[in-house]
Amino acid sequence: MLTILLISFLGACLMPLLAYVIGRGAGLVIALFPFGLLAAFVSMAPFVERGWVKGEAAEWAPWLGLDFTLRLDGFSFLLCLLITGLGGLVVIYAGGYLTNKSPAERARFFCYILLFLSAMLGAVLAENLLVFLVFWEATSILSFLLIGFEGRSARARRAALMSLQVTAFGGLALLLAVVMIGHVLGTYSMAQAIDRAGELHASPWSTAIVICILIAGFTKSAQFPFHFWLPNAMQAPTPASAFLHSATMVKLGIYLLSRFEPVIGAESWGRGALITVACITMLVAALQALRAENFKSALAYSTVASLGILVLLVGLDGPAASVAMIGFLFAHALYKAALFFCAGSVLHATGLYSLRAMGGLARHLPLTALACAGASLSMAGIPPFIGFISKEFLFQAQLESSWEAIPLAIAVIVNAVMVGVAGVVTLRPFFMGHGKVNKVQHGETFSLVMPPLLLACAGLFMSLAPDWITRVAIRPAVASVYGRAVEVDLTVWHGLTPMLLLSFVVVSIGAVIVIFWRKIHVWLRQRTRFNTYEIESLWEASLRNLILSSRQLTELLQHGDLRRYLLAVVGGTGLLVAWSVAGAGVAPDIPLLGELRPGEALVALGGLGGAIVAARARTLLSAMIATGLTGFAIAITFLMNGAPDLALTQFTVEALLVVLLSALLLAVPLASPPTRTKAMRGRDALLAFGVGALLFLGMMDMAAREHVSIASDFFGRMSLTSAHGHNVVNVILVDFRAIDTLGETIVIAIAAVMARSLLRSRGSEGPVPGPEPVHFSLQMTGRWLSLLLLLASMVILFRGHNQPGGGFVGGLVAALSFALLALAYGVNHAQRVLRLRTLTLVGLGMLCVLLAGVPGLLTGEPFLTHLWWEPGGVMPALSTTLLFDLGVYLVVLGAVLAFHFGLQREATR
């Protein structure tokens, strides 16, 4: 079976290519493929008819509980025969039906149909529930693609989306059911799930499992209230409707429900739910079938009604119900497909949809009319057609079951309507109203006539000579549905039974409906209230509301006000911290006040004062000055607490920020009206204070505990002996944790790239045209000062390993030097002095930093292992750390200048 499935999928991908080669007759050739599959299945018949079950397994993802297990029993076998047999006929028919399409479109259609066929085979053969789910969803997707085959039409798209949304909803319900079954039983085997129905029933999940399975089955098999997608699905090309939406795919829900009947039946309300839903569905569908104007719609609603009957039969207990279910499923597949074929031929020939517009087609399409009549007789349950037998079984099952008379009454009415529909769809288009249609666009061809005729004949033949099919397919199928062998007697004449009486009643009412169809139809159509209460419009409205409320919700949250966004971030983080410490249930430790050094305290408080002034400042200039003050105060604090490197960096950064930000401040208005109301400011201050307070407590709790850093101790011990540097901070930066510095250097490099991209003038990076404003006051001292700064930067760079300094500070100071030059003599002059473009400088620096790590790599050590070379002990030691620091220096220099030059140019514009 695995091989068959594989061949089937492979063929589905390859065979349609023939449509390009062969052209119009392709259908007949491609049909050989499904018929071949059919033959392969038929060859397994001797196996199945003994009541054996054939299993096969392959490993897929066992760790996920996913084994590719297949199982062929009677029920699967019957469905496989239907799928492949009907599939072949559909392919033939499609070959004749799609004559006015391009080869590419035909090939696409064949591909979808064959893929669908393969997916169906997979679904009915699957034993593992996950595998079943995979194929189940595959059929939904292919149905979507086929309904939307005429994607240009908005109605087709709407129908396709609707069917996908409804069936995908069911698919998710099935997924949930499968997950729950796996959760309870620890296995995804379908057989296990059914065998251990008792265990499932005992678990707390049983109700949810059954509800989910019911939803899955009802959506796929178009049961109330999910029935509405099926009539819409008639937008698909007719061959697809015949195959998917009447004969096979919609039966998959029935298949699921009947497989899980033991699980559903274990719930006290399970069968009741099935029968209730089935009855409602049948009534609604019968009503709508009479209202339908369209040939295909009438058939679609009658299909929904038939599916309702099948669900009813699944719900009924007793062997007769199983027999009836299988019999009806089989008979329905045969006659409904035939009727769809006929509807398609009529559509193809006349281009007409409406039943009322058609008439007298028997003259133009005689063979189609014949086939239609045969299929309709079967549908109406007229002996000796197979539909009659199945209807007998249906009534027998109802009479034998323990249910009350209401379902029986409904079944009688619905069957009568179906007789009526069968009559109407045969008589009106073909045999009544002569002269309504005088000309047809396409005549009958072999491909169009053979499939419906064959099916109609099969309906007759199988009831007259039922031995083979009963033995091979029906009896094993019933046995596997019911759980043990049941005697099936598929003969036309059972004698005078209550069932025969009921059949007679049904046919009589049906005949009345046929006669008065037009009046009933018109009366029903005038009752527009039906339209408003259709589930379809409810579904559409809820979808619209969903999107509308989504919009409202999104507008509410994504309001576009940056302030409120940041409020959410700050507030959210504050809440997280509060929740975290509250949830941990711990109180903060506060360290002792200890010795208070007045000088340092004053500086620090000065920093805080600067911050408060900045926050309250009216103009941007005072805010910037106050911010700078805070920065300098903190730099001094660092200096006083044993961190000269930090102080140096902070000083330089603050100085550069003033230089760079002045370009921005020169452009924008310094004083603008407040952007927050007083209440907002109050709330912001409260929030900021709250978050600050939480942070303070957390920090104090941290600082109150003892601090042991193994790494710091190690660095302190090894810095001089192994890394040849006195300044531990610098050694950490260029050696112990050099990769951090590397990353940071690249951050600066990338910032430079960005500055270039954002500040570039429309042309390239060439010199600024025209005169530049220069500061003559700076020219007096500028040249010397900048030279001095440059020299200082070199010193800072070189001594960095042993004294405070290093590449960063060096680079920043060097940048200051060029910035000064640019301010004094203009950017062009500074660039000329620099010689290299800023970004080239950055690139070279990056390369230095990266290459500094490579020599170590070449000696077999990790990246960034530094090498030392002391030439004779006279010269200072050379090392790759110097290259590394030089790279940092260059990147920082280039990057800061990229910003500065860009901003200065921007300011002059």
Place this chain on the structure above:
Amino acid sequence: MTETVLLTAPVILPFVAAALVLILRARLAVTRAIGLIANGALLVASLLLFFYANGGHLVPLAVFGGWPQGISISFSATMPGLMLVVVTALLALAASIYALVDVGPRRRRAGYDALMLAMTGAVNGAFLTDDLFNLYVWFELALIAALGLLTLDRRPAQIDGAIRYASFSMLAATFILLGVGMIYGITGTLDVGRAAATLASQPPTFASATAAALLLGGFALKAGLFPFHLWLPASYHTGPITAVAVFAGLLTKMGFYALLLIFAGMFGVGAGGIGATQLVPVFGWIAAATILICCAGALAHTDMRRMLAYHIVAQVGYMTIGLALATREGIAAAVFYMVHSIVVQANLFFGAGLIRRASGSWDLTRAGGMARTNPLFALVLAVPVLSLAGIPPLSGFWAKFIIIRESFDADMAWIGVVALIGGLLTIVSMSSFWSDACWKEPRGKPVRRVPLAGLIAMTILSGATLAIGLMPQGLWTLSLLSSRALASIAGGGG
């Protein structure tokens, strides 16, 4: 030697290429070639690393500078970072192919190649490092490179988007920095493994609870979790589509990876750690809110970029479920979801870019007609679309299935149901996306053919999605290994 070269290459290779691009930036053909070659070499190198690491018994480790492990910064080839490096390289290669059509001379002159290479290196660095502060540095580098890419065209919308992105991210960076500093202040180390020894085994103190919350806030913002997600739909849609596709694939996932490393690894959530148990329920609420709100956000939009931006965030919500479950399998499920999502999200943005290119509009009410003009494209696009919608047997189905299954097994069925509701909304959104883009007639201009390079890039990623979908066992095994590796950081290995 091999070990350290292989471990360093995914980070250093792109940086060297970026430096060369900067120096040679005047020659656009050369920089384009450098970008392509570097990304190809990156894929080879990361695959070599992957197989090297899986072949040996010891975890490959490189301590920069040759100092002792745990003292200096080390890179290690552990799951899930190792696997993510390979995925990153694959995505970067696909992006550089896609860029052949989407990134013209103007964008290259503005520094596209250097920015993209630096970002790739930064992402790889974050995936490989064992050091908290180093992680912070890589995040900053990725951020600044992303901002550069976002503003390549200097459009007003891009500048505005970048301001939003930058201001959010600077807050996040502050919180992360504070969190990292506090972890150092508490444990005296920046090495994730060493910090875990203190943090996972002891009940939280006031300081460690604060630090955990700060790290959660900061990285949740990077990952785009509710309520910190607002920056993402406000900025992503403005950038050049190649860059945005890479952001969509990598950046949020990088944030989520950090959450995994810190909470599943350092705090031992799901591995018996007790250091951050008070935050576990919060993960669940955040995940549920993110999924529902962002699926709704996707439904609300018809502009493809905005719609997909919301989907990015919603997907991170699903991953967070795995963390909220606090079980080994839950963490593994999160890893599985992460890999799936990287590939699919990027691919969807590629697709959106091609739809725009062919039909002239980003808006689904105007775009259309792709199936008739570009049938192959419609097929290739269907893979990520269906995968995101969770249709079997594609990667997204398994990802969702595992998440839901594990939430039932962890007795948190409610969150599994939330995931399903989100799944339904995603199906609604994705089906109309595909139907509108491929079937509907476009308004206005006739549809053009999509360029081949774009299609190739998409095919690479669609192929990866299909491969995960048809062989979920492989990725699931790696995910379980990842979960075990994360658990072993906190000493709960085995």
Place this chain on the structure above:
Amino acid sequence: MTLLYGFVGAGIFACALYMILSRNLVRMLLGFSMLATGVNLLLFLAGRIESRQPPIIADSARALGEAADPITQAMILTAIVIGFALTVMLAVLVLRAWRHAHSIDSRNVDSAESLGTPQEREPADD
């Protein structure tokens, strides 16, 4: 001193947050610059304020004696530089925004948010 530095650091942090929540983009930018300062001071506490000796090995010694924690300093140094890069970059962005919107009120700088929203029925084609 720890208590005092903690107080000052948290205070600067809070003031900076207050500025960041302003709608004036330049004020926000200055807030971010100050936020970094506050955080750096707070981070300094992670290495504890115990010794005022710089972590520089004396010429006569072979190893570092009693000194301030060097790792914290290296960390803060890196953070200062990164913070500087981000601040300057944000400044450039704000300048660009000013150039096209002629406003530094964040409510007026909104062309990103209005791009491709369902509320604005002007589909984005570019």
